[in-house]
Amino acid sequence: METAKPQGITAPQVCDLCDCASHQVFRTRGRGDSHLATVICQNCGLVYSNPRPSEEENADFYHHRYWDAYKGKNEADDSFFNRRLPKIKSMLQEVTPLLKPGVKLLEIGCGVGALLWSIKNTCNGLGEFVGVEPHSGHARFAREQKELNVHNGLLEEVYGKLAKSEFDVIIMNHVLEHTISPTGTFAKLKELLKPNGTLVIEVPNVEAPGSRLSHYFHIAHHFAFSPKTLQRLGTKGGFRIVKIEALDGDLPGTRLLGVFQKVKSLKPDLPLKFIRDDPDARADALEQYERWYWTTLASLRKKITHWKRQRN
Numbered sequence: 001m002e003t004a005k006p007q008g009i010t011a012p013q014v015c016d017l018c019d020c021a022s023h024q025v026f027r028t029r030g031r032g033d034s035h036l037a038t039v040i041c042q043n044c045g046l047v048y049s050n051p052r053p054s055e056e057e058n059a060d061f062y063h064h065r066y067w068d069a070y071k072g073k074n075e076a077d078d079s080f081f082n083r084r085l086p087k088i089k090s091m092l093q094e095v096t097p098l099l100k101p102g103v104k105l106l107e108i109g110c111g112v113g114a115l116l117w118s119i120k121n122t123c124n125g126l127g128e129f130v131g132v133e134p135h136s137g138h139a140r141f142a143r144e145q146k147e148l149n150v151h152n153g154l155l156e157e158v159y160g161k162l163a164k165s166e167f168d169v170i171i172m173n174h175v176l177e178h179t180i181s182p183t184g185t186f187a188k189l190k191e192l193l194k195p196n197g198t199l200v201i202e203v204p205n206v207e208a209p210g211s212r213l214s215h216y217f218h219i220a221h222h223f224a225f226s227p228k229t230l231q232r233l234g235t236k237g238g239f240r241i242v243k244i245e246a247l248d249g250d251l252p253g254t255r256l257l258g259v260f261q262k263v264k265s266l267k268p269d270l271p272l273k274f275i276r277d278d279p280d281a282r283a284d285a286l287e288q289y290e291r292w293y294w295t296t297l298a299s300l301r302k303k304i305t306h307w308k309r310q311r312n
């Protein structure tokens with residue numbers, strides 16, 4: 001079955017991270033055998049979909065089709081919310097030391113609000129806890145059932161309503177890879193953060209996809225970051241890199257955590273030209289990872305689940 005995709009995809013674009021137009025095409029198919037060109041930037045080694053949809057097409061996708069196409073479930077309810085709780089534990093732990101009394105915190109892509117609600121509870125409600133969520137059903141559930149302050153829309157759409165230089169902490173938990181322009185997103189987040197405010201990001205790690213590549217590359221994931229390319233994004237955005245580390249998921253190192261701080265003036269540790277992946281080495285490493293993946297028990301378990309589903 002081919003996965004639904006954003007319509008009317010535009011012409012090939014330059015790399016969002018370094019503006020280089022030159023890339024190598026790595027794969028031409030994504031999850032569900034969808035038409036999806038995944039390329040590797042010849043300059044900085046960023047792995048990304050090219051072409052990507054326009055902002056309008058992306059907005060339409062997230063407002064109306066994302067959850068049906070990608071998650072197979074559109075309705076927000078308590079059981080859906082409860083299933084989210086174990087998945088946000090690691091991010092909750094990461095953010096907890098940043099939760100000072102009266103903290104002002106913003107989560108971009110908060111979904112039904114499992115993480116935001118957990119953070120608010122951790123703080124006994126003392127502070128401001130704001131969410132942004134494009135899916136209207138999920139945003140409504142978070143507002144009405146969980147009494148959270150959630151704006152319905154993409155960051156670009158609700159940006160004007162958000163107070164600037166107000167937030168101590170901003171979180172994006174597996175959301176950045178869905179944006180059309182991570183550099184544009186980082187610029188907005190910097191405006192929203194207070195001086196010395198902290199940005200906490202988690203994304204999939206392209207160094208450890210955790211699945212076969214034809215499953216990993218997905219129509220809704222426009223970018224696949226490595227520690228280096230995530231570092232480059234933060235440095236380009238003028239943030240101090242607090243830490244970038246790989247965390248384990250079903251398989252080792254499948255998640256990538258980045259913590260960035262908004263500082264007044266900054267001399268980066270390294271010039272941008274040195275913060276890059278070698279594109280050929282990235283392509284080789286991905287191929288090698290896939291060969292290794294097929295030897296893991298995790299791949300066997302996924303195969304069995306897949307067969308069972310097909311039989312039913």
Ligand SMILES: [Zn+2]
Pocket residue numbers: 015016017018019020041042043044045046
């Ligand atoms: Zn690049």
